[in-house]
Amino acid sequence: MALSDIAGKELNIGSVAWGNLVWLNIEKPTERETEYLGQNYPFHHLDLDDCLSRIQRPKIDEYEDEGYLFLVFHFPVFHKEARVSHPSQISIFLGADYLISLHQGDLKPLVKMFRDCELNERAREDYMGQSSSHLLYHILDRLVSYCFPMLNKIGANIEAVEDDVFTKPVPKTVHEILVIKRDLVSFRRVMRPQIAVLDSLEEQKWAFFKDGMDVYFGDIGDHLDKIWDMLEDYRELVDNLSDASDRLTSHRVQEMMRVLAILAACATPFVIIAGIYGMNIPLPLGHSSLGLPILIVIMLCVISLMIFIFRRKRWI
Secondary structure: OEEEOOOOOEEEEEEEEEOOEEEEEEEOOOHHHHHHHHHHOOOOHHHHHHHHOOOOOOEEEEEOOOOEEEEEEEEEEEEOOOOEEEEEEEEEEEEOOEEEEEEOOOOHHHHHHHHHHHHOHHHHHHHHOOOHHHHHHHHHHHHHHOHHHHHHHHHHHHHHHHHHOOOOOHHHHHHHHHHHHHHHHHHHHHHHHHHHHHHHHHHOOOOOOOOOHHHHHHHHHHHHHHHHHHHHHHHHHHHHHHHHHHHHHHHHHHHHHHHHHHHHHHHHHHHHHHHHHOOOOOOOOOOOOOHHHHHHHHHHHHHHHHHHHHHHOOOO
């Protein structure tokens, strides 16, 4: 159900109700929607401004007198074109009988969850049948769980690069390693601040939170800890792959230089002899037709001796 402002213009606000609990969902909020919230709810104007800002850090603000919590979270959204995860903000106003979520519409689990509640009575009962704090738990649990498929994709990319390091050309593998490393850095930057916020939900006693909610939010905290451990493991793997790629590149360059040095050494007799007889010095045996073949045989013998010495010393 869509709502309208004072002028009668339809607002981009979806509404779902179950019992005494109302969930308002706002995708791509504008000043019109925040003005509506300011006129109908006791929200601080700075919180409403934060809903339109994309630079807010995750946080929890409690307004005990007004009876609501204001929460800001960031969750990663993968962009296929740039091949990197970017943060997407969700702002939540939580009261005893309402939950209001504001986001940009790119958090697919949240969008699907709200659509299910709109269309399915069973979903409304499951998600909204107990309290606003339970609805908050279901939303956060959906969004945190959605991070695991993204991490599994990163893990698959790392395994693919691990196989390619020893078989594919260096520029390609180095590029893939850098792309994965950039995605991991971005993912870590998004997830790190959430840990402290979820810990606060678990440890502190918030108004209108039912008893036992710390267990639910503790479960989400455990998921975040697992996500962080996976990010740490992936970072270590990528760093090791980067070191291995650098060492292989250095080894290949050394091998190339060694081969070139051997070729240069083998070509030295040709250069010396050709330089001497290039100064109008008569060839061996005078004007005999055997002079040039004799020089070539001499040069080949010298090169053979050099190769024999190199092999004895295990240089080649």
